[in-house]
Amino acid sequence: MLLLQWHFTFGDPLKIGSDLPSRDIKMQDISGKDVSLKDASTTNGLLVMFSCNTCPYVIKNQQRTIAICDYAKKMGFGVILLNSNEAKRGDDDGLAQMKTYAAEQKYNWFYALDKENVIADAFGANRTPECFLFDGSLKLAYHGAIDDNASDADNVTRNHLRQAITELVSGKEVSVKESRSVGCTIKRKS
Numbered sequence: 001m002l003l004l005q006w007h008f009t010f011g012d013p014l015k016i017g018s019d020l021p022s023r024d025i026k027m028q029d030i031s032g033k034d035v036s037l038k039d040a041s042t043t044n045g046l047l048v049m050f051s052c053n054t055c056p057y058v059i060k061n062q063q064r065t066i067a068i069c070d071y072a073k074k075m076g077f078g079v080i081l082l083n084s085n086e087a088k089r090g091d092d093d094g095l096a097q098m099k100t101y102a103a104e105q106k107y108n109w110f111y112a113l114d115k116e117n118v119i120a121d122a123f124g125a126n127r128t129p130e131c132f133l134f135d136g137s138l139k140l141a142y143h144g145a146i147d148d149n150a151s152d153a154d155n156v157t158r159n160h161l162r163q164a165i166t167e168l169v170s171g172k173e174v175s176v177k178e179s180r181s182v183g184c185t186i187k188r189k190s
Helices: 002-008 056-060 062-074 095-105 115-123 160-169
Strands: 027-029 046-051 078-083 110-113 130-134 140-144
Touching (some): 056 062, 062 078, 095 110
Parallel strands (some): 078 110
Antiparallel strands (some): 027 110, 046 130, 130 140
């Protein structure tokens, strides 16, 4: 039973208030350039979302991902999506497939390859999608899901991430700092 639990979780996620980890590690972006989390951040902060091309939850909720990333950019935040599915690089989560997927979705933010799960491990990220929102001081202000209903967009009652972004921009403290991410596990190499 312990082995099954290890399969689904890697470690404890970053605590609220933590500094942005691994900020200077360069990762290959779909643009062909190398980018770090620090490069992607702005004076308002940074939205880091662990994502991929293959998770049914990511695919089903793609419009929500696009909407929240557009909103974060509009509100002056940097945005980077990270594909940490190292065990699926030979399948549909390689860089070439990421470029195709991002073009189809019309991504206008960074989408980078987290090689060997280095960033996911530093964050304690376990799911796709899983969101980490950092404030202008690059301190973790929110961690969790985009909203409160990953299964049904029509029955969302609270947009956690959007609210956290709005509160940060307004100079308020984030009222809901953590929520539970629902999605596929990040496919780490064993």
